[in-house]
Each structure stands twice: as C-alpha cells, then as structure tokens.
Amino acid sequence: MRVAKAPTVSDGAIVVADNGMHSWRSLNRFHCDSFVRGTATTMNGGGSVTKIVSIHSFRGGTGKSNTSANLAAQVAATGKRVAVIDTDIQSPGVHVLYGFHDDTPSPALNDYLWGKCEISDTAHDVTRSVNGAAVAESSLSLVPSSVKPSDIARILREGYDVEALNEGFRSLSNDLQLDMLVIDTHPGLNEETLLSITISDTLILLMRPDKQDYQGTAVTVDIARRLAVPELLILVNKVPSGADRATLVADIEHIYAAEVAGVLPLSEDVAVNASAGLFSVTQPDHPWSQEIRKVAARLDV
Ligand SMILES: Nc1ncnc2c1ncn2[C@@H]1O[C@H](COP(=O)(O)OP(=O)(O)O)[C@@H](O)[C@H]1O
Numbered sequence: 001m002r003v004a005k006a007p008t009v010s011d012g013a014i015v016v017a018d019n020g021m022h023s024w025r026s027l028n029r030f031h032c033d034s035f036v037r038g039t040a041t042t043m044n045g046g047g048s049v050t051k052i053v054s055i056h057s058f059r060g061g062t063g064k065s066n067t068s069a070n071l072a073a074q075v076a077a078t079g080k081r082v083a084v085i086d087t088d089i090q091s092p093g094v095h096v097l098y099g100f101h102d103d104t105p106s107p108a109l110n111d112y113l114w115g116k117c118e119i120s121d122t123a124h125d126v127t128r129s130v131n132g133a134a135v136a137e138s139s140l141s142l143v144p145s146s147v148k149p150s151d152i153a154r155i156l157r158e159g160y161d162v163e164a165l166n167e168g169f170r171s172l173s174n175d176l177q178l179d180m181l182v183i184d185t186h187p188g189l190n191e192e193t194l195l196s197i198t199i200s201d202t203l204i205l206l207m208r209p210d211k212q213d214y215q216g217t218a219v220t221v222d223i224a225r226r227l228a229v230p231e232l233l234i235l236v237n238k239v240p241s242g243a244d245r246a247t248l249v250a251d252i253e254h255i256y257a258a259e260v261a262g263v264l265p266l267s268e269d270v271a272v273n274a275s276a277g278l279f280s281v282t283q284p285d286h287p288w289s290q291e292i293r294k295v296a297a298r299l300d301v
C-alpha cells in the first residue's frame with residue numbers, strides 16, 4: 001500500500017504554485033521530506049487494488065469536470081466500482097454533471113475534512129446517472145465539495161489538514177471497494193493537487209491546443225516526472241475541427257515525451273449541454289463521447 005504523508009505549508013510545497021527556480025527547490029523538499037512511496041496501487045477492502053486517476057490541468061476551463069464525470073461514468077458502465085471526488089474545494093463543480101443543479105448533496109468533503117463525519121458518509125450514489133448503460137455490478141459514487149459560500153470561505157480562511165485528505169482517499173477506496181477513484185482537481189498547483197498527483201497511478205493532464213496551455217502543461221509534466229507518477233497521459237480537449245489531428249498528437253507527444261490518450265473535439269453540442277448532464281451517456285454516438293469511451297478503455301481498470 002502506498003503511504004503519502006501530506007506536506008505542510010512550511011514544507012514550501014505551496015511555493016510551487018508560484019513560479020521560478022525557488023519553486024523547484026521547494027518541490028524537491030516537498031518530494032523528499034513529505035512523501036513515502038509504496039507500490040503504485042492502493043488496496044481496497046475487497047483485497048484487490050484501486051486505480052487512482054487524477055484529472056488535472058494547469059489552467060481552468062479546460063474540461064476537467066466534464067471529463068472526470070464522463071470518464072468515471074463510462075468506466076462504471078463496464079461494471080466497475082468507481083467514485084469521483086471533487087478536490088476543487090475553492091470552486092467545486094463536478095456535482096452539476098451528476099444532476100445536482102441547485103446545491104451539493106450533504107454531507108460533503110468539507111464535512112469530512114472538518115471531522116464531522118466519515119469520508120464514506122460523503123459518498124453519494126449516482127449510479128442512476130449512467131442510465132441503462134450500467135450493468136448490475138457497477139456502482140458510481142460522488143464525493144462533492146460544498147458550494148455553500150460560507151463553507152468555501154471557511155476553507156479559504158482556515159485551510160484544512162491535507163493529511164486528512166490523503167487518508168480520505170485511502171479510506172474511500174477501502175470502504176467502497178473501489179476499482180477506480182477519479183480525482184477532479186483545482187487548476188494550477190497547490191497542496192491538494194500536488195498530493196493527488198503524488199498518489200496517482202495515472203495522471204491525466206488535460207490541455208487545449210492553446211499556447212498558454214502548452215506552457216502550463218510543461219510545468220506540470222516536469223513536476224509529475226519529479227514526483228515519479230507511474231503513468232502520465234495527456235488528453236487534448238476543445239480541438240477545432242480544422243486541426244490536423246495526427247500532427248497535433250505527434251507534436252504534443254514529442255514536446256512532452258508522453259502519450260496522448262485522446263483528442264476531444266471542440267463541440268458546440270458539448271457547450272450547449274452546459275454541464276447539465278453526462279454528455280457521453282445522453283449522446284453516446286457523438287465523436288466527443290466516442291473519444292471519452294476510448295480513453296476509459298485505455299485506463300484498463
Ligand atoms: N470539447 C468541448 N467543446 C465545447 N465546450 C466544452 C468542451 N469541453 C468542455 N466544454 C465546456 O467548457 C466549460 C468548462 O468545462 P469544465 O469541465 O467545467 O472545465 P474545468 O473543470 O477544467 O474548469 C464548460 O462550459 C463545458 O461545457
């Protein structure tokens with residue numbers, strides 16, 4: 001079992017989010033002092049392993065929440081036990097994809113981090129959102145972050161124990177006997193994204209074919225390599241219809257020396273869906289959905 005002891009701000013981990021050479025020195029301390037790596041997998045309560053997949057991007061609005069929610073649903077649709085956890089505590093959103101349009105279900109991840117409940121109490125069953133695609137054994141759970149302004153303000157004001165988040169990942173995998181835990185992250189680099197990158201079996205870096213994303217992705221790829229993430233995949237989203245897909249893939253794989261697991265089209269249909277539901281479930285034949293299923297199969301859970 002892997003053991004990741006979470007950093008504290010004094011480790012300098014948070015400095016990584018800023019920039020420059022000092023960041024790299026801080027990162028080395030972060031890595032060496034704060035984490036003990038075990039094997040690349042986490043045992044679940046059923047005696048098998050939970051694959052931890054983090055979906056991350058350096059910049060916001062890249063499609064992390066849509067991708068997390070849809071990938072998780074497609075893996076669950078193959079009969080696996082999957083949970084999605086929203087670690088974007090400052091700007092939560094993945095719950096909306098599962099139909100919680102007015103509020104987040106309670107209790108939320110915040111309640112666990114404040115010691116009010118167990119992490120398993122915050123896991124809400126959203127298997128119904130996979131519709132008829134689900135087979136009997138499948139299960140899909142959501143651990144939301146609270147959208148209540150007072151809860152977000154409290155997290156920003158008081159922070160929380162990142163070690164508890166790490167322990168929460170492990171307990172959740174164990175309690176729900178998960179095959180896969182999908183971590184939807186906050187853009188950029190902060191303590192919880194560094195933690196999720198470090199404990200991931202697979203890190204999916206989402207990027208758009210945009211010069212700003214290219215630069216930010218380079219920073220994150222470098223960090224992922226220093227943290228020795230076992231599998232690093234790049235997913236390109238919002239690719240215009242006129243783009244030469246083969247050239248794009250070849251360029252990105254050359255630049256980052258990492259596999260491009262999928263190329264998702266920029267789609268007006270996805271935009272019109274406006275995160276109101278799981279597009280890959282409601283529009284299964286759409287090219288965006290087909291590519292999501294391809295990536296889900298690539299994850300090989
Ligand atoms: N391939 C796509 N084509 C068009 N719009 C997209 C696509 N992927 C995501 N979007 C839209 O982009 C916005 C941001 O997506 P979201 O998943 O919330 O990103 P993030 O979690 O990275 O901030 C949403 O309005 C979503 O509907």
Ligand SMILES: [Mg+2]
Nearest residue numbers: 064065088093
């Ligand atoms: Mg998001």
